[in-house]
Amino acid sequence: MGRPCDIIIGIDAGTSVIKAVAFDLQGTQLASSAVRNRYQMGDAASGTNRAATQNLAQTWADCASALRGLGDKVEGLAARCVALSVTGQGDGTWLIDAAGEAVGDAWLWLDARAAPTVETLSQSPQNRARFEATGTGLNTCQQGAQMAHMDRHHRDLLDRATTAFHCKDWVFFNLTGLRATDPSEASFTFGDFRTRQYSDTVIEALGLAHRRALLPEIIDGSRRTVPLCPRAALASGLRAGTPVSLGYVDMVMTALGAGVHTGDAGTACSTVGSTGVHMRAVHADQVHLNAAGTGYVICLPAPDLVTQVQTNMAATLNLDWALELAATLLAEFGTQVTHAQMVARIDDWMARTTPAQLVYHPYISKAGERGPFIDAEARASLIGLSSDHGFAELIRAVIEGLGMAARDCYSAMGAMPRELRLTGGAARSNALRGVLAASLNTPVRVSQRAEAGAAGCAMMAAVAIGAYGDMDACIAQWVTPLLGAPEAPDPTLTRRYSQLFDSYTRSRDALAPHWGGLAQLRANTRRTRDVLQKDIPQ
Structure with a gap:
C-alpha cells in the first residue's frame, strides 16, 4: 500500500528567512525547513544609506533549497504533496524583463529612497481619492511609491522591465511560469479593496498610467491553482504538475493562521516580530478610513472580508537594539553574552522595575515610521531619564513603548479590540x-x-483543491483549536498605561517637528565627512 497523498506545503519567503513547511490536511504541522535570507542595506553606487535590496535569483535559489530540505525531512514528500502555496514579505518592487530575468536587485519594503516622491505625491489633490480606493496610506515601502520614484529618477529600470512583482509573485513565477499577483497586494497598492481589481484613479494618482502594462494579472489562490512547472520540479524535488496556489501577502496570511477571523466579533490580531502588525477583520463596508490617511486595508481570502491594518516599522527591532548595546559593551571587557541569554533575563528585569516611569517612542528604523502616522524621518526617543534609572528600566521602557505603539495603531482604526490574538x-x-x-x-x-x-x-491551497468547502470550515479545523486561553489585563497596570499613553502621544507630537532638522544635520555631517575623506591622500 502506498503512502497517502495528504500533505500541503506552505512557503513563507520572509525578509530574514525563507521557510517551507509541511502540513497534513487537518492542519497539523509535520516538518519545516528554513534557509537564511540575504539582503543588502545601503547602496555604494549611489552613496545612499536608504537603500535595501535583494537579489532575485538568490531568493529563488534559497526557496528551492528550502523545499529540497523539507524533502530530506519528510519521506516521500513529492508523492504525498497534493498542493503548495506561497506567501512572502510585503511591499517592495521586484522587476523582471521579457525573458523572465531580473532587472537589477529588488527594492525591499525597508528601502526608503522613495521618501521625496512620497512627500510630493502626498501633497497632490489626487492623493485622498487614491487613499479612499486603496484604504492605504502612501509610504516609502510600497511598490506604487517606489515605481513612481523610479519613473522620476531611475527610468531605465522601468524601461527595461515588462512585469513588476512583489516577493511572493516572483517565487510563484519561478514555481509556475505565470506572471501574476494576488488581490491583497494588487488592491492596496494599485487598486480598490471593494472590487479587488486595479483602479485607474489610483494608478493615475501615482503618475503611472503609462506604466500600467507592468502590472500583472490578478488571481485568487483560494479559487485557482497553477501546475508546478518542470523546471521548478527539478529544482525543488517535487512533482511537475502539483497544484500551486498564490497566497496573499504575508501580513494577512500570518493573521489568518493566527486567528484574526474566527467568527468572533471584535477580535484583532497583532504580530509582534521585527515589525509590528496590528489588524482587525471587518466587512469591506465597515472600514474606518482615518482623516490622516494612514494604514492599510488588505483583503482576506473570504468574500467581502478585509483586514484593517496599521503597522509599526520596527517592533522587536527596538529590543534587539537595546540588548545589542549591552552585549557590545560587555564584549569590550571580554565577556561574551548571546542574544538568547539576554532575552532570557527580560522577565526578571520587568519584575524588578516600576511600570510607566519613562516614555519610549519605538521608531528605531532608518526608514522612519508608517503607522499610525507616516514620517520617513521619525526616530526613536527616550523621555524622563534620571540618575536612578538603569538598564532594566531601559528594557521596560522599550517594551512599554511597543505596547503604546500597538494602542496608537488600534486607536487609528476605531475602538480597542474586544480580544487580541497574538503571534510572532x-x-x-x-x-x-x-x-x-x-x-x-x-x-x-x-x-x-x-x-x-x-x-x-497552506489553508488557501486546501480550500482551492477542495479539501474544505470554504475558508470558514478550514479555519474551524486549522486555527480555532490552537488558540490558548484568554489572559486578562491587570486593572492597575491598565490605569497606569492609560496615563502613559497620553504622555506618549503628546511628547511624540511635540518631537515630530524636530525630526526633519535632525535628519538634515546628519546629512550635512555625512557630506562633510565624505569631502574630507576625498581630500586625504591615498
Whole structure:
C-alpha cells in the first residue's frame, strides 16, 4: 500500500528567512525547513544609506533549497504533496524583463529612497481619492511609491522591465511560469479593496498610467491553482504538475493562521516580530478610513472580508537594539553574552522595575515610521531619564513603548479590540503579553501555531483543491483549536498605561517637528565627512 497523498506545503519567503513547511490536511504541522535570507542595506553606487535590496535569483535559489530540505525531512514528500502555496514579505518592487530575468536587485519594503516622491505625491489633490480606493496610506515601502520614484529618477529600470512583482509573485513565477499577483497586494497598492481589481484613479494618482502594462494579472489562490512547472520540479524535488496556489501577502496570511477571523466579533490580531502588525477583520463596508490617511486595508481570502491594518516599522527591532548595546559593551571587557541569554533575563528585569516611569517612542528604523502616522524621518526617543534609572528600566521602557505603539495603531482604526490574538516571537514573553493586554485593556490569546504565515497560505491551497468547502470550515479545523486561553489585563497596570499613553502621544507630537532638522544635520555631517575623506591622500 502506498503512502497517502495528504500533505500541503506552505512557503513563507520572509525578509530574514525563507521557510517551507509541511502540513497534513487537518492542519497539523509535520516538518519545516528554513534557509537564511540575504539582503543588502545601503547602496555604494549611489552613496545612499536608504537603500535595501535583494537579489532575485538568490531568493529563488534559497526557496528551492528550502523545499529540497523539507524533502530530506519528510519521506516521500513529492508523492504525498497534493498542493503548495506561497506567501512572502510585503511591499517592495521586484522587476523582471521579457525573458523572465531580473532587472537589477529588488527594492525591499525597508528601502526608503522613495521618501521625496512620497512627500510630493502626498501633497497632490489626487492623493485622498487614491487613499479612499486603496484604504492605504502612501509610504516609502510600497511598490506604487517606489515605481513612481523610479519613473522620476531611475527610468531605465522601468524601461527595461515588462512585469513588476512583489516577493511572493516572483517565487510563484519561478514555481509556475505565470506572471501574476494576488488581490491583497494588487488592491492596496494599485487598486480598490471593494472590487479587488486595479483602479485607474489610483494608478493615475501615482503618475503611472503609462506604466500600467507592468502590472500583472490578478488571481485568487483560494479559487485557482497553477501546475508546478518542470523546471521548478527539478529544482525543488517535487512533482511537475502539483497544484500551486498564490497566497496573499504575508501580513494577512500570518493573521489568518493566527486567528484574526474566527467568527468572533471584535477580535484583532497583532504580530509582534521585527515589525509590528496590528489588524482587525471587518466587512469591506465597515472600514474606518482615518482623516490622516494612514494604514492599510488588505483583503482576506473570504468574500467581502478585509483586514484593517496599521503597522509599526520596527517592533522587536527596538529590543534587539537595546540588548545589542549591552552585549557590545560587555564584549569590550571580554565577556561574551548571546542574544538568547539576554532575552532570557527580560522577565526578571520587568519584575524588578516600576511600570510607566519613562516614555519610549519605538521608531528605531532608518526608514522612519508608517503607522499610525507616516514620517520617513521619525526616530526613536527616550523621555524622563534620571540618575536612578538603569538598564532594566531601559528594557521596560522599550517594551512599554511597543505596547503604546500597538494602542496608537488600534486607536487609528476605531475602538480597542474586544480580544487580541497574538503571534510572532514576542508572544512567548509573559512580560510583553502583560504589557499589551494592559495597554489595550483587552484579553490576549496566543496562537500555538508555530508557522502562522505558512499555515495561512497552506489553508488557501486546501480550500482551492477542495479539501474544505470554504475558508470558514478550514479555519474551524486549522486555527480555532490552537488558540490558548484568554489572559486578562491587570486593572492597575491598565490605569497606569492609560496615563502613559497620553504622555506618549503628546511628547511624540511635540518631537515630530524636530525630526526633519535632525535628519538634515546628519546629512550635512555625512557630506562633510565624505569631502574630507576625498581630500586625504591615498
